[in-house]
Amino acid sequence: MSLKAFHVVFVAVSILLTLVVSSWSFGNYRDGGSARDLAFGIASLLAGAGLAVYGRVFLKKFKNISYL
Amino acid sequence: MEIPYTVKPRPDTGLYNAKVGIWLFLASEVMLFGAFFSTYILLRVQAPHGFWPEVALGWPHGLLNIPIGTFNTAVLITSSVTVVMAWIALKQNNFARFQKFMAVTVACALGFLLIKTFEYKEKFGHYVIQLADGSRITGHLDVNGKSPLFWTKKNLEESKIETLKVQQDIPNKFRFPVGHAIPEDIHKAHAEGRHHNDREIPVSDIVSLKAFIPSTHPFFAIYFTMTFLHGLHVLGGALVLFYFGFIGTRMWKTSPEQFTNRIEVGGLFWHFVDLVWIFLFPVVYLL
Numbered sequence: 001m002s003l004k005a006f007h008v009v010f011v012a013v014s015i016l017l018t019l020v021v022s023s024w025s026f027g028n029y030r031d032g033g034s035a036r037d038l039a040f041g042i043a044s045l046l047a048g049a050g051l052a053v054y055g056r057v058f059l060k061k062f063k064n065i066s067y068l
Numbered sequence: 069m070e071i072p073y074t075v076k077p078r079p080d081t082g083l084y085n086a087k088v089g090i091w092l093f094l095a096s097e098v099m100l101f102g103a104f105f106s107t108y109i110l111l112r113v114q115a116p117h118g119f120w121p122e123v124a125l126g127w128p129h130g131l132l133n134i135p136i137g138t139f140n141t142a143v144l145i146t147s148s149v150t151v152v153m154a155w156i157a158l159k160q161n162n163f164a165r166f167q168k169f170m171a172v173t174v175a176c177a178l179g180f181l182l183i184k185t186f187e188y189k190e191k192f193g194h195y196v197i198q199l200a201d202g203s204r205i206t207g208h209l210d211v212n213g214k215s216p217l218f219w220t221k222k223n224l225e226e227s228k229i230e231t232l233k234v235q236q237d238i239p240n241k242f243r244f245p246v247g248h249a250i251p252e253d254i255h256k257a258h259a260e261g262r263h264h265n266d267r268e269i270p271v272s273d274i275v276s277l278k279a280f281i282p283s284t285h286p287f288f289a290i291y292f293t294m295t296f297l298h299g300l301h302v303l304g305g306a307l308v309l310f311y312f313g314f315i316g317t318r319m320w321k322t323s324p325e326q327f328t329n330r331i332e333v334g335g336l337f338w339h340f341v342d343l344v345w346i347f348l349f350p351v352v353y354l355l
Contacts, residue, residue: 001091002087002332003152003155003332003335003336003339004152006335006336006339007148007152007339010148010339010342010343010346013343013346014145014346017141017346017349017350020350020354021138021350021354024350024354024355032250032255034258034259040138047142051145054149058152062156065156065159068082068083
């Protein structure tokens, strides 16, 4: 597995992390949390969306590099 | 003697040797960190119900700084992006761009370690105090305007202080089990932005005093072991990437392909280190 392939895996796991963090944060907000919890959850979702866009651009731009 | 398969793939594996080597090494690293993650899970599921410090061996919650942990996560994700960009810059024959990305990667690594150091220092100045009435409180000490590190009851006795000033923590909401209402006074204090109560405790009422160090609670033992081991990997990776990026660059002129492969191997290690943190952060800080 090349660095390119590992990077794609890493970005995918990072996106999952942002989803975990946002669901954790929204859960806190639902359980009587503050606006800070809501903002943190939204920021995590946005970070996940940013990573997804980055991953797509990365794959498109460097498709000539091997996965091996 | 020439080292074989540093550039061309070895026919039986289809990869150059260093890549096979780093993946074997990373497999052993997975076992190492896997053992610590398993330890964490076992310690946690076997902890008695209730929360530390109220329950002696209950699992503590809400003691780590989540915004700082989140920031450090972002720093490491950024460094993974830059190390890949450095490798790609070499593939595109752009050495100046490679060095710029390597500089950012190493800066991110040092930034991560610096922040972690401050986080550790905060823990070493944070205490659990067992009182004569059997209760336990947590907070920071105020000894002549300073916050001492690693103090014990012995230091208190030697300092001949009669009354200890303590900034007692107001438990945050994560100390309370899911579904349980947060007491009104605590809710109100947090709404007002208060996170501690100033309190003066007679030293004669203090049974024991311990900083948040590994011997204080199994949580701190596993937290410090895992994060320190991870920190050592960050330091090691940063040193190697710094060497490749700025000291050992002669190979770029003599054997650019082999040099590019070296950076790829360094980048694979760096991604592994970052991936460990991606798992460590939610497990230790959030859950």
